[in-house]
Amino acid sequence: MDAFVLLGSFLVLMIIGMPVAYALGLSALIGAWWIELPYDAVMIAIAGGVNKFSLLAIPFFVLAGAIMAEGGMSRRLVAFAEVLVGFVRGGLSLVNILASTFFGAISGSSMADTASIGSVLIPEMEKKGYPRDFATAVTVSGSVQAILIPPSHNAVIYSLAAGGSVSIAALFLAGVLPGLLLGLTLAIMCLFIAKKRDFPKGRSIPMKEALRICVDALWGLMTMVIILGGILSGVFTATESAAIAVLWAFFVTMFIYRDYKWSELPKLVHRTVKTLAIVMILIGFAASFGYIMTLMQIPTMITGLFTSISDNKYTVLLMINILLLVLGTLMDMAPLILIMTPILLPIVKTMGVDPVHFGMIMMVNLGMGLITPPVGGVLFVGAAVAKLPIEKVVKALFPFFGALLLVLMAVTYIPALSLWLPGLLLK
Template identity: 40%
Template sequence: MAEILFPALFVLLALGVPVAFAMAISVFVALSFGSSYPSLVVVKEMFTGLDSFPLLAVPFFILAAEIMTGGAVTLAILRLAQSLVGHLKGGLGHANVLSSAMFAGISGSALADAAGPGSMMIKMMEKGGYDRPYAGALTMASAVVGPIIPPSITMIIYAMQDQHVSVGSLFMAGVLPGLLITGLVMAANARVSHLRGYVSGEAMPPLAEILRIAVYAVPALLLILLIVGGIRFGIFTPTEASVIAVFYALVVGMFVYRSLRIRDLPAIILRAALVAGAVLLILGAARAFAWVLIIEGLPQFLAQTIISWDLSPIVFLLAVNLLLLVFGLFMDPLPGVMILVPILAPISLALGIDPNHFAILVIVNLTFGLCTPPVGSLIFVVASTANLRPSALIREMPPFFLALAAALLLITFVPVLSTWLPGVSGF
């Protein structure tokens, strides 16, 4: 069936069929023409893939992010980022990157980062003298930390595929790599701003003003501490944490920032339901796709073949980087995790690679694919938000591709970036 499955998938993706439908249809075609299994298996496996208690965290985290991304919360984060770095050369660009890192602790999604504070920062940067395509490219590069800094939907899905890691350990493992990516993207912005003369016209605010802005933003930023701290100390499970995050977001939005009203909730719930439905549809289709690979014995065959090559851990990690970067050109992170992790994670464990280190490597690689052509979702989200052609964004990306590549190499060769915080946190 595999000889039918993969060509069908690639043809459908090339025709522009959405990923979820492309995977489900390719499984249906493979079963119809390459096996004796009934086509109903596709539906059965999709439902099996979604019949999971930990998976309930996905729609609740999405709903919490939708509630928290109201105007007051987003503006509070933007004002804090601008007060901290807005006075530097390329300050508005730095504020864009820093606000994305802060917002990542609320949304857990690269697309939400780009569509939320990112869209507002593009307008601010254009008014500040930056080229709009450059502002859009910077927004794309900074938004990739969304699934890396906790909470992260991708990490929840990964933990369901690999029993050697937990959601809590992955949340802790993603903090330092996320901050590393943020710092390197800011360094790239500083370099480009120096070459192009993007200067800040603002003076550094007084310390008292910075403190006042920081205090105003604290309720929004406390969400990440609530989630990670509660999971770390065993107060609640990740699924329970997602529900608590919804109630916390409601309290903050209605009683702290007072930007959320009861009449806003139906529209917020509808948006969250649409996003969650799309995510769960992708996960269900990926489950059916992975089932075909398993019954074909492909994961076991690949694992035995790669182990027989007697690769060193470093060579294996470099090969995985190359494989995932190519895979990420055509596939979103969530189906990538569901399809590839059951194949690659056992091999990495057999080679003595720390499971948290390997998990972050996989997640970072696949997340970078969101801003690479031809099907990078961030390209189209930012192009739509900023009213730009995708080609204009891609032309501005080389400095940020170099920054992201440097981050990936550091994460690969310095495992302590991914293992130290889970270790000291008791995971």
């Protein structure tokens, strides 16, 4: 009955249209009332949820990504990717995917990736003879890399949802190979489609121009080196690397590229703060919701349910994948990580699944949810940038869903994809 009251009230509040964050907070209060827990305890749980030093990584990474996105970095990364792969048949689709790889390693955000890369490449691809819906599908699916490749904001949220027991540095490293595998899988599929549909070849860029483009992009690409290099060398933590990344992004944008006006900076900071306020409210209310779930022993009950169905690790992981894929289409990624991690992590840990590995499984699953209707935030951004109906973009996405499912199966059943790099570099 306890679980019915807490989860039922949350679902009812969601159905009537209440924002997820407020639905979490209010259902936590309803749950506290039901079990006769003082409301002070709920307030303490909310405050404790956001009073964590590691959470500072989120605002810093978001701000660094916003500065680089609006400061001309996306245009330079597209040009750099074109130097590397733009000359082959269907080359612009490969440029799109590779630019997403680079930009994801700076912004850590799929939405920022889709908006920035899409605004540059979707019109360009259409002009060169690619269907607009195909260009949008490439952009949207390629942006899922940003969830996996460091510095992923969602990896920080997963670490928080796991009670801080999972290293952010380990999660960052764990996302590198799955992210690159995703990009490679999409690229191979695009090459196949390009040959089948006879898409145009790109131009070969002269050496002198290529060198200028590479040097121009190098300043922004150094952000990746600063973040990962600093963490791996032990010079600073993941949180401190985020702060350094902001300083570097500001320096490159305002003093090297100089495409951004100083007068626009306050507006950028204001937009970033608004975004972060929503995220922090969500994290605080999700912490109180998780606290009430723990008191009601809901995670223990769900663990018992899964293990009663099967004690085979691979079967349980398949069931969890199906569950997360369905939930990912109905709710945004961050609240799902905060809600489902405390429930599912104990299940997989009892079966010997490493928490870092499971984090990557969650990222790929919920990343697919971001590009799937009816609540695919990245899908909506891509359709808005391309000025296309959602239905047309979804139809073009069907082959890309297949590629993403292949990557999901590989990440789920080949733990070394997630664990090899952390094991090698964080000994």
